[in-house]
Amino acid sequence: MWIYTCMFVATALAVWTDAQDCSMNVCNARGITRTCYDRIDPPLNELSYVCECLEDIDSHYMGPECNVIGDHQNLYSCYGIDCATGSFQSINWPDTYPPRHSAGYVCYIPGAKSITLIFDPLFHVEEPKDELYIGPGVEYSVANFRGVSQPGVIWFYDGQAVPESLTIKTDSFWMYFGTDKNLEYSGWKVTWSAG
Numbered sequence: 001m002w003i004y005t006c007m008f009v010a011t012a013l014a015v016w017t018d019a020q021d022c023s024m025n026v027c028n029a030r031g032i033t034r035t036c037y038d039r040i041d042p043p044l045n046e047l048s049y050v051c052e053c054l055e056d057i058d059s060h061y062m063g064p065e066c067n068v069i070g071d072h073q074n075l076y077s078c079y080g081i082d083c084a085t086g087s088f089q090s091i092n093w094p095d096t097y098p099p100r101h102s103a104g105y106v107c108y109i110p111g112a113k114s115i116t117l118i119f120d121p122l123f124h125v126e127e128p129k130d131e132l133y134i135g136p137g138v139e140y141s142v143a144n145f146r147g148v149s150q151p152g153v154i155w156f157y158d159g160q161a162v163p164e165s166l167t168i169k170t171d172s173f174w175m176y177f178g179t180d181k182n183l184e185y186s187g188w189k190v191t192w193s194a195g
């Protein structure tokens with residue numbers, strides 16, 4: 001009985017929490033309703049809400065409304081305060097990632113001021129053909145994929161040197177991992193925590 005009571009409370013809390021999201025849900029890209037999160041004090045020129053892009057239905061999309069076509073075949077995402085800590089990793093990590101693959105990752109943590117990412121020591125991305133990029137916000141621009149870092153805008157990683165920890169000073173970040181036709185390695189894993 002106690003367990004059922006807890007489940008009921010948890011369900012009620014989840015409904016209540018959803019009710020605290022956008023007063024009007026405008027997240028309906030391609031006719032599918034998604035969770036809408038308020039974005040208090042959004043960055044300059046960005047919307048005051050963020051829609052939760054879902055892995056199943058938004059595998060090729062990204063952006064605050066899940067209507068921007070990305071360069072990725074798969075999308076992995078984490079939205080909400082439960083994502084104050086979490087991790088992303090390349091497919092199959094620590095086993096080898098697949099060839100000819102691209103994946104996008106998005107994390108949005110309402111109210112976060114910064115997010116610190118720490119890399120697992122097992123890191124190997126084929127240099128210079130496979131590419132890992134990280135940046136602030138919920139969508140990337142392939143025009144910035146030039147194989148170099150611009151701190152604050154985009155970070156680029158490959159090779160076998162374990163990257164240093166990284167702090168992104170906003171409430172969200174994206175990642176992009178693309179591989180070419182051959183030579184696959186272990187890839188990468190990052191664990192993050194919000195500040």
Ligand SMILES: [Ca+2]
Binds near residue numbers: 126130179181182183
């Ligand atoms: Ca490769």
